Amino acid sequence: MTLTDPSLLEDLFTHEVDGRSAQFVRPADTDLPNWGVYEGSDFLGMLYSDQSGGVTGWRLGQSHERHDVLDDAVRALRRPRSWPRERAQVSDWARRLLADESLTAVDVETTGLNEPWAVQIAATDKSGTVLFDSYVNPQARIEPDAIAVHKITPEKVADAPTFGELLPSLTTALRGRTCVAYNLPFDKGCLERELERHSSAQAAARWLGGCRWHDAMEPYAVWKGLWSVKRGRYRAQKLGGPHTAVEDCRFLLARVRDMASSDRPPGG
Structure with missing residues (x-):
């Protein structure tokens, strides 16, 4: 069959x-x-x-x-019977984000999945205009599986600035802004590791505390509404971007706009 x-x-x-x-x-x-x-x-x-x-x-x-x-x-x-209410709450959350003039999408491409370092960082405003975009020399090995996804090779970042060299301009781009990422613990965790390597854990906490952070991954899972009885929660969804940092930021913003439109069917 x-x-x-x-x-x-x-x-x-x-x-x-x-x-x-x-x-x-x-x-x-x-x-x-x-x-x-x-x-x-x-x-x-x-x-x-x-x-x-x-x-x-x-x-x-x-x-x-x-x-x-x-x-x-x-x-x-x-889906549980609570899904329409939960989806409406997600739509309200997305509309509040989009109403924030400081809304910024952030994406970090990395050396791998375990204890990664950044190889590309990008940020765009809510219209998709680039606020920050740079390759990063990770001063570490890039795993082959990561290269297969984002196509960023050691040769491509060999002459790129280090995170410490980029930090002043990244700080200017993000300080005081409302930042949204997809799978925030991963991207924010990578930034935290970079900040700690550059300075200290205390300084990293202060720097990250200078932004208001939101994760779109769980809300998007709720909005799509594909219930896994095995996990007892809504299934996480792939973002669908091309794994270039700027375009992934724009894809993320498109998903936030989708969520803000509560009348749009989640399937397809």
Whole structure:
């Protein structure tokens, strides 16, 4: 059985998503690729095969919400009843951010995932105008897996300034501003390590305290509303940027604008 071609799916089948089985039942009065989805005796809702735009997807019953992947459509059906309220709260949060004239998107590309150093730092204002953008000589090895993602090689940053050399201009760009990042603990943690290497933990805390920080990753997961029964929370979503720091800032701002628009369907 293939899940990528709905025409080949059976009238009755079971599919496991996030460690829990969902039962799919085609209504007896149709041979169309439509299924009722159940967990035990609980009816989750209807899913309809959607071929719009020539691409196979799945549409939730009684809505226009569409998902490219069957698993995500099931996760959408599993949302807790609190989701509309939680999503409205996220939209309010995003609108408050966008109303802040000092809003700044920050992105840090790094040497890797574990105890990383910066290889590129960028910041843009809420319109996407660049406030800061520079490669950084990390004075450390760049992991091959990181290079595969952001394409920043040792040769590209060999003659770049060090973090300490960039710190005055970075401070000017960010001081006193409201900063938003995607997966804030990672980017802010990298900046903290750089600041501590340059000066001290106390100085790092003072510098970071000069900005108001927000993380868009968890709100975006709530806004998308794909519930993982295995994790007991909404699934984190990829930002979708090209992994160049400036463009990732702009992608992040686009996601914040999406969240501010509470009427926009989260699927697709």
